[in-house]
Amino acid sequence: MYRTHTCGELRIQNKLNKVILSGWVQRMRELGAMTFIDLRDRYGITQLVVDDKSTDEVRKITAELGREFVIQAEGEVKERSSKNPKIPTGDIEIAVEKITVLNKSEIPPFTIEDNSDGGDDLRMKYRYLDLRRNPLKQALILRHKMAQEVRRYLDSQNFLEIETPYLIKSTPEGARDFVVPSRVNAGEFYALPQSPQTFKQILMVAGYDRYFQIVRCFRDEDLRADRQPEFTQIDCEMSFVEQKDVLQMFEGLAKHLFKNVLNVELQEITQMTYADAMKYYGSDKPDIRFDMKLHEITELAKGKGFSLFDNSEYIGAICAKGCSAYTRKQIDELTEWVKRPQIGATGLIYIRLGEDGIKSSIDKFFTTEQLQEIANETSAQQGDLILVLCGAKKKTQGQLGSLRLEMGNRLGLRDAKLFVPLWVVDFPLFEWDNDTQRFYAMHHPFTSPKPEHIDKFYSSNNEDIENVNANAYDFVVNGVELGGGSIRIFDRNLQQRMFEILGFTPEAAESQFGFLMNAFKYGAPPHGGIAFGFDRFCAMFGGSDSIRDYIAFPKNNNGRDVMIDSPSPIDNSQLEELSIKLDLKKR
């Protein structure tokens, strides 16, 4: 037997017990003739003591121990003379009677502490050592808890967890697929799913009523920071539901998770239309922990002879409360901030409501009364600072939205301990792409139009089609989109029209999605669902912006697993069996 207890288990009640512990040497301290060893396992740390009452054998082995050695120690539980109230086992220590080295360790390439001295690349390569650190361990334990609670809730609501296949079919719509050459069917390929979308709809057609899965999805995208080629979704679908039924069910899930994982009582989830989100927050995922809404001042600001404004489609302002004392330097710095390529604004106008009255960077063109009108529009009061951006409407709203978040950060308005959820609804069904001169589905091609927009959906006029709203919804918390879904098309003709608008030939639609449209012939029920980004959900619960710490074995920004050194070349015999060969171009 390797242990009678874990390293997080012993308390003062265990005093005088003979115990066996196994674990890793976290650190060692010598104090005169005494050696203290912090023994660590997943459950905690327990102090071992070797002193002059220990046997020669024990002292000899102890002298040869090093960090991260795996040892087994046998001894008696004693009350500590100087207790450590910071750890649950801090009242006791083990007087070691026998010690065995189960495995040695070379000196780790970085310290296994909450704040390691190892760089990112090194820690990725030695992921097994990085994973020993508390922050990563807590992240994965949190993820485990989340997964169990997701299942507990959905199981209690009669959802069935049903596994859908990973070897499916490539469809060019959407992001790039990872593909898998078939050996048995030479020249043919499977694709890894970007989501189980069509399968979950098929399950609704099959009458399964409520489905869920915590499922891996794959996208062969050029990786940006914090995107992973494989990621995990909580994927759900329900039959015989309208939008409000879905929102209610998953409001329940969100509340369950916040309550049972974080012990947070989530407030009622408000709904906001996509149009309002863009208008008031310059974002389709507004952070509504703080106000500071966008105010359009185009009417008030245009035609005053300031050519930058006069040539703009849109002029918008936010009011930063209590910031009238911002220095020239601070404002210059903000101006640089909005001019960075990530934001892309051409400049920043300010109006200051100081003790000495209204001052602005556009005093030359505006009277005090005109500035006051703008101030009134933004509800600014003495002591506030108004920040103004102008340009093309959509772009400027986005820039102002980013500036709003930045000001929220600077003013400490984005409380990490506060969670404010939101449903964003009434998305447009389509986005027009100028480059390819075609419509794309904003959500995906299976999302149904709003019933009241069906006429426009069948219109031959592009402007009508652009104005069709979708029966779609996003779940947003603190400015982060955690999930999204829609009520689906369940009518074969409507689905065909959708593919037509997206520029599919009938043949292409048939070859890629024929099975779904066929299924719609045989009694498809009304249905809808949602998918949550599980990695991001976990990161948000853990208080982190980065999903990487919440994935046990993430890939780097080149899609490489540097620990196992993958991807890697394969044998020619393997290629041959798969009926493919390499086709490398000099680049």
Next chain:
Amino acid sequence: MYRTHTCGELRIQNKLNKVILSGWVQRMRELGAMTFIDLRDRYGITQLVVDDKSTDEVRKITAELGREFVIQAEGEVKERSSKNPKIPTGDIEIAVEKITVLNKSEIPPFTIEDNSDGGDDLRMKYRYLDLRRNPLKQALILRHKMAQEVRRYLDSQNFLEIETPYLIKSTPEGARDFVVPSRVNAGEFYALPQSPQTFKQILMVAGYDRYFQIVRCFRDEDLRADRQPEFTQIDCEMSFVEQKDVLQMFEGLAKHLFKNVLNVELQEITQMTYADAMKYYGSDKPDIRFDMKLHEITELAKGKGFSLFDNSEYIGAICAKGCSAYTRKQIDELTEWVKRPQIGATGLIYIRLGEDGIKSSIDKFFTTEQLQEIANETSAQQGDLILVLCGAKKKTQGQLGSLRLEMGNRLGLRDAKLFVPLWVVDFPLFEWDNDTQRFYAMHHPFTSPKPEHIDKFYSSNNEDIENVNANAYDFVVNGVELGGGSIRIFDRNLQQRMFEILGFTPEAAESQFGFLMNAFKYGAPPHGGIAFGFDRFCAMFGGSDSIRDYIAFPKNNNGRDVMIDSPSPIDNSQLEELSIKLDLKKR
């Protein structure tokens, strides 16, 4: 709102309630002016009644309904005059006041009944219709329950569910990998995991102590009946354990599942060595629901002048209780059965203990006393039939094992309602392959030798190596292997020796498993684990031999998903982006 209740919910207590139901038309019956509609959803069937009190509108719509139409019906719950005790809703029916067709259905290509008239291929193509049938629905609901109970138990035992990557690295050892070309890293490939073996070991090195995952695995094998290219495992690993700790933990899991899913109290799980399993049952997965052990009679039967025996390495017998009255025809038929290529025996000898004394097909060579000696050896009594096979030892044991199972079937000794579990232990670590003239790991290359066999493990003598036993174990129920595992190597040198025996060059070992051997340098704990075949576990619980019904979307024997028609060709542009081209040979 589409429904106030499901179709499985209403009882006599709901009498006079106004309700709305939605579902599929299972069948319709006319009785004079009355039309009865069985409305079906996942939860059950509720009877709707349309009669001459119904509105014209309702009667008009009803007249146009067909099988599998999706409808919504509104009405009042009434007590039935003739109740149906076979279904939970059999006391009531709904007097329909309003009816809406939500979606029509063409006539399904086969009947949606417990016993469908559709052939296998047709049902695979229209899987969404096949999945509507009760047996498949029950299978997937069982699978859902199993998954939840597996997690409930392992979570209660402090196991953490940790997701391991699906895009990993190809290793030529073992079965063929499915590979995934990397676009970003041209000329390189990921592989899909055959199991998360190395990752779960890495998690033990990382100190996670107890890990599990219900996880998809992939094997590109030539498909035999009832093998799938993707399949699901319950994958588990524990640190600081010996074999008995692992067996005890997963005996707990098995008991939990049998109790909570089937309400069966599982008996204590016995252990049997691999050697005994082969000797007494001719199988490494014995069905011990019945006795009928193999008896070696080589000593007793050799040297009596019967050349078939005299030239055999091994002669073995089973005793079929009460079968002495088997006719010549029955014995001929059994003889044909053992001579089929699947069994491959050259013939069958019998000894009959009838009322008229001992008779056999080898009377010419054996005296009654000699036959009686054989009968004594097999504990045969009057009324029994002894069946004898001979030949090479291992092969004959296997044949006799198959004959034993067949006789068990014929004698009704394999009770489908009885579950008798077994641990098979002490497997050989290696198998010698004559074709390739090398050793293969019987379990996998990470399995540790028995501590008492370490000397033989380091021996340069092949015979010694062949006699090394593994710290490995299989979980067998009713003759089906449901899981297997081992205590792992956690010492770098031992692992290197293992790769050496398996014929790896140090370079090949390093390039494929270097990350694991490196990890062993930094304090790897003793660890071991197990993996269960989840598909098969579910099939066994459902009383089926075939896993296909327990997988929502299985592939056929050519690895094709005929519903979505995959695998399929991909675009040249896709191939080009992936830096590969097709290399099709004329075959």
